[in-house]
Amino acid sequence: MPAVTRTELVALIVAATDDVLDTIGDEARAPLDETTRLFGEGGVLDSMGLVTLVIDVEQRLNSRYALTLRLADERAMSRRSSPFRRIDTLADYILTLISEHHG
Amino acid sequence: MGDRPVAFVTGSRTGLGRALAEDFLRRGYAVEGCSRSPAEWTADGYVHHEADVTDESAVTRLVLDIARRHDRLDVAVNNAGGASMNHMLLTPVATLDRLLATHVRGTFLVSRECAKVMQHRKSGRIVNISSVAVPLRLEGEAAYGTAKAAVEHLTRVMAREFAPFGITCNAVAPAPTDTALLRGVPPHKIEDILARLALHRMGRPEDVVHVVAFLTQPASACITGQVIYLGGA
Numbered sequence: 001m002p003a004v005t006r007t008e009l010v011a012l013i014v015a016a017t018d019d020v021l022d023t024i025g026d027e028a029r030a031p032l033d034e035t036t037r038l039f040g041e042g043g044v045l046d047s048m049g050l051v052t053l054v055i056d057v058e059q060r061l062n063s064r065y066a067l068t069l070r071l072a073d074e075r076a077m078s079r080r081s082s083p084f085r086r087i088d089t090l091a092d093y094i095l096t097l098i099s100e101h102h103g
Numbered sequence: 104m105g106d107r108p109v110a111f112v113t114g115s116r117t118g119l120g121r122a123l124a125e126d127f128l129r130r131g132y133a134v135e136g137c138s139r140s141p142a143e144w145t146a147d148g149y150v151h152h153e154a155d156v157t158d159e160s161a162v163t164r165l166v167l168d169i170a171r172r173h174d175r176l177d178v179a180v181n182n183a184g185g186a187s188m189n190h191m192l193l194t195p196v197a198t199l200d201r202l203l204a205t206h207v208r209g210t211f212l213v214s215r216e217c218a219k220v221m222q223h224r225k226s227g228r229i230v231n232i233s234s235v236a237v238p239l240r241l242e243g244e245a246a247y248g249t250a251k252a253a254v255e256h257l258t259r260v261m262a263r264e265f266a267p268f269g270i271t272c273n274a275v276a277p278a279p280t281d282t283a284l285l286r287g288v289p290p291h292k293i294e295d296i297l298a299r300l301a302l303h304r305m306g307r308p309e310d311v312v313h314v315v316a317f318l319t320q321p322a323s324a325c326i327t328g329q330v331i332y333l334g335g336a
């Protein structure tokens with residue numbers, strides 16, 4: 001199993017979110033960190049932005065760490081508190097998936 | 104990123120899938136194909152994968168492999184699948200499950216994974232293969248027709264959902280065409296179907312190839328969510 005740290009995951013999600021926001025053309029944004037709200041109230045992404053981010057993060061995880069994860073699985077989509085709320089909740093969710101699938 | 108456009112055709116071992124793959128090669132595409140059994144033909148620029156379109160991990164791996172080698176995907180054709188002709192009272196539910204899995208689940212999975220790659224370049228073409236069994240509401244094809252009707256619905260919804268990514272989704276519904284799919288169907292049953300079409304003749308693989316080529320041309324960018332029925336169904 002490839003060793004991925006939480007810090008690396010946060011950096012990967014920050015970079016991916018930056019790319020998505022660049023594509024959308026949102027230039028006047030505050031710097032992103034693990035507390036950044038992604039989606040929902042106060043989130044930086046609309047639903048299309050979130051879709052693009054999920055795909056982008058999946059592909060980065062695959063090309064960088066050879067991980068094949070599906071972030072939008074049944075559990076993620078039906079959770080009361082969505083793992084896609086903030087950068088840190090998404091990083092934690094990915095860590096859980098990695099330990100389940102590749103642990 | 105390669106200069107050569109890339110097409111992925113499912114069910115390319117035989118029949119219409121093979122004809123489609125060969126036509127994309129003629130038109131300068133690099134072509135990737137799949138079926139559950141090994142390829143029966145080879146060609147320069149063609150790569151065959153042994154993969155079942157109903158297997159989520161296999162589809163994900165295959166599409167990632169295409170993306171890694173070509174860094175692009177221009178066209179995906181959901182062609183894989185079989186049929187079954189039987190009165191519904193004599194149709195085992197396992198037949199329904201199998202047909203829904205290949206046509207609906209397969210088209211869903213392949214399109215989802217391909218669209219993830221296509222959206223990078225904000226451009227892509229998905230073409231699904233339906234059947235005249237849908238508009239003709241063919242008796243004896245309850246399971247098959249239902250699966251293809253679902254494929255048509257999926258085509259129309261995907262057209263809307265993928266439009267923001269520059270991806271068009273259309274379907275082509277062939278008339279009966281002489282491939283392995285029709286072996287085992289009694290000739291009088293095929294005659295009955297042909298009698299209900301405006302053109303009372305068998306379809307040819309070229310008929311399907313022609314429409315797919317048209318839909319995948321750059322100039323067809325504004326055609327999406329459409330189903331083209333052949334033979335005048």
Ligand SMILES: NC(=O)c1ccc[n+]([C@@H]2O[C@H](COP(=O)([O-])OP(=O)(O)OC[C@H]3O[C@@H](n4cnc5c(N)ncnc54)[C@H](OP(=O)(O)O)[C@@H]3O)[C@@H](O)[C@H]2O)c1
Nearest residue numbers: 114116117118119138139140155156183184279280282284
């Ligand atoms: N021929 C007709 O009259 C007609 C009319 C209307 C619509 N269609 C549609 O046209 C499409 C192509 O059919 P065809 O006439 O060319 O028949 P075919 O010669 O039997 O081709 C079907 C192909 O799909 C592959 N396949 C089947 N299940 C698969 C799976 N689960 N995963 C991956 N590959 C799979 C088969 O290879 P393996 O067995 O090795 O997997 C085969 O290469 C089908 O969607 C069919 O419903 C055909």
